[in-house]
Amino acid sequence: MEEYKVDQMYQELGLSGEVIAYGRQVEDGLAERFRAIDETAEYNQIKVLRAMQKHRVSAEYFAASTGYGYNDSGRETLEAVYAETFHAEAALVRSQIICGTQALYLALSANLLPGDELLSPVGKPYDTLEEVIGIRPSAGSLAEYGVTYAEAALLPDGSFDYEAIRAAVGPRTKMATIQRSKGYASRPTLSVARIGELIAFLKQCKPDIICMVDNCYGEFVEEVEPTDVGADLIVGSLIKNPGGGLAPCGGYIAGREDLVERCARRLSSPGLGKEVGANLGVNRDLYQGFFLAPTITAGALKGAIFAANLYERLGYPVLPNGSESRHDIIQAVELKSPEALCAFCEGIQEAAPVDSYVTPVPWDMPGYDSPVIMAAGAFVQGSSIELSADGPLKPPYTVFFQGGLTWYHAKTGILKSLQKLVERGITKLP
């Protein structure tokens, strides 16, 4: 009886029979959904494979370059592979881009000039962008450079407020920033199809508006990306989906060639652009991670859906809910109390392959406006394609759960989180 054998392993990890059995019940109901996820992963796997073959990726591209990094064909080909996969004219894929926030700052600051206006037609952007844009005053913000900002909130039902958007688009509106994932907000994540509708509308209002999509956590969740539906730029982090768990750091920008070129010039300098940037030996990890990314994303997605169904049945509000379609790998669970939020994160931490013995505590993270508790025991520091959970310590004490390099690990983490809630008497199994 294989099931009993694995149960014993789970028990050694500290899970009770009751929690294991409950998890199995939930999993049994998800076969159809998991099959659909596997089909998307299969499609995306071939998409990446084709791009690598077409651009004749070769082992010599994995060699380290140093210094200026001139003639780094490995770096150039990797950028061509990203561009090909995302059906974009060009891409900038660099370990020198520290994280997603910097990639977004780069894309915005490279393409907005003093007097221009940036519009967010989907409401408040991700927390760390508030200081980038200057919504919260900050040294070095776009606002300091004379770039203004306008926002159109989503309607209460999550749909686009087309009237408000049309009213917000003016002669100075140069760029729109569209966040695909909900981030720390409680609104639905946008499907690529909905992003396409929004872009079509924006272009109708102003044909030359540059539409940038914050694609963080969205890559490979669907068979299409925002660049397939009119996005001029997509931006993301390599320690999320596209790095496949292997990229040690980095970010990417893909889209229209002229806009990407400006980003490269902003990153290095005018006159140097994409021609420089030593890879220092990370190329193989970036290639291999991108190759694995469709499958890794699929595992994370299964984890998110499992968590949604498991916690939904226990009466916790979950976003997205257990049955709706997915457009990113984030799962939000409203845990209702600081105790529950901390217990959940402690469970995730205990399930980690690295630092499983430490206890996460809330702290004031740079870029966030309230203390945040984060659980992660990752091979790559802060990598959120690896099993991780975090949430701001403010009502309704929502935890944002994501990642897991394998579905089995994601499942273990979720069961551990539930175990903690049960042990502390916060929740009862039916």
Ligand SMILES: *Cc1c(COP(=O)(O)O)cnc(C)c1O
């Ligand atoms: C992760 C993320 C970012 C960027 O965050 P970093 O931690 O700087 O990589 C931006 N937007 C969204 C929606 C994100 O999920």
